[in-house]
Amino acid sequence: MNALAARRRHPAAIAVLILLGLVVTGLAYSVLAPRPAQASASGVDQVGLGKKLFLANCATCHGLQAQxxxxxxxxxxxxxxxxxxxxxxxxxxxAKPDVQAPKQRVQFSNDEIAALAAYVASLAPGPAIPDSQSVSGQGGNVAMGGELFRVNCAMCHNFAGSGGALTRGKFAPSLRNVSGKHIYEAMVTGPQSMPVFNDDNISPQAKNDIIAYLHSVDQEENVGGMNLGNIGPVSEGLFAWVFGLGLMVAFAVWLGKKAA
Structure with missing residues (x-):
């Protein structure tokens, strides 16, 4: 009995119990403690990366403070x-200042583009990148989207979204096979000569309808013969009159010479 009591009161037992308590407490804290600081640091890192990319690639024209x-x-x-x-x-x-920036090969990865967007968004409030459901065109009313497009967009982009020329060397780009996200972003930001269509002008659902219409145009085959590039009824009519009447005049001259 005395030997058992001596073992229980061994000096090393206290140190072992304290060490075991510290290990259990540390494990419990690591599992249960929240980590808000880690998520915040990630956002700060993205903005910091975006600023570095901005200073290296954009500051020459837009200024060191994007002013x-x-x-x-x-x-x-x-x-x-x-x-x-x-x-x-x-x-x-x-590459150099011009009347308009044309669509070209993308020079940054998706993560770098997200970092640049995060940095610019940190400067002042502005339109955010839309979520995928709002730009897919799924569930959109194609007929309503076509009507909205013809009223608000066709005068520059052509009724089929094929694009067209504007004044002073500018142009409305083709919207054929353009992603819904970029179509939506163009509407809410108004790049180049394009006006801004905010939610008060065209609702998010109406924007999705327009995207649905443009996607339907991309998938639809022309059943009326040659589409002449979908350049519009006025240009196509002029083409028909000039070349059609020209052929008729040439045929009439040929018949006259043959009869003579």
Missing amino acids: GSKVAPSLAGVGAAAVDFQVGTGRMPL
Whole structure:
């Protein structure tokens, strides 16, 4: 009995119990403790990466603080959607100032584009990148989208979205086979000469209807013969009159010479 009591009171037992208590407490804290600081650090890191990319690729024209210059506008308030559209379609960064930035090969990865968008969004509030459900065109009313497109967009982009020329060397780009996200972002940010269509002008559902219409045009085969590039009824009518009447006149001259 005395030997058993001596073992229980061994000096090492206290140290072992304290060490065991510390291990259990540490494990419980690591499992149960919240981690808000880690998520916050991730957002800060993305904005920091975006700023580095901005200074290396965009600051020459837009200024070190994105305040704008004589050749490029300020980016304060344009929002993440504008960056995602311009950089995600290869329009930016622009090699040299021009009347309009054409669509080109994308120069950044998706993560880098997201970082640039996060940095610009941190400067001032602006349109956010839309969620995938709002830009898919699924569930959209194609007929209503076609009507909205013809009223608001066809005068520049053509009734079939084939694009067209504008004044002073500018142009309305083709919307054929353009992703719904970029179509939506263009409507809410108004790039180049395009006006801004916010939610008060065209609701998010109406924007999705327009996307559904444009996607239906991409998938629809022309059943009326040659579409002549879908350049519109006025141009197509002029083509028919000029060449059709020309052929008729030439045929009449040929018949007259043959009869003579």
